[in-house]
Amino acid sequence: MSKINIYDIDKIKNINEKRVWDLLVTFYEQNEEYCTCRDCILDVAAITLNSIPPHYQVSDDLTHAIDKISDDEILKVIEEAAKRVSKFPHHL
Ligand SMILES: [Zn+2]
Structure with a gap:
């Protein structure tokens, strides 16, 4: 019988998802010129997550994920995504 x-x-997760959500808060606090409607934030989150490597693991330890891509690098990706979304927003 297979085990x-x-x-x-459900036990393994891409912990970079949580990092991106946390860093989005930091980003929007520091860059108030960008629209913070739900549509724009979701688009920025999706673009960012598609642009960085996933990091799947069982534990919540961030050490290895940070080795792969730093918070500063993720913030740069978020900025590029926010610029793109502000040029072509989906909000009404
Ligand atoms: Zn918007």
Whole structure:
């Protein structure tokens, strides 16, 4: 019998998702010129997450994820995404 439990997929997560959400808060606090409506923030989050490597793991330890891409590097990607979204916003 296989010991693989398909529900264990929930136990591994891309911890860069949480990092991006936290860094979005920092970014918008420091860059008030960008629109903070829900549509724009979701677009910026999606573009950012598509642009950085995922980092899947079981624990919440950030050490290895930070080695792969730093907070400053993610903030630069967020800025590029915010510029793109502000040029072509989906909000009404
Ligand atoms: Zn907007």
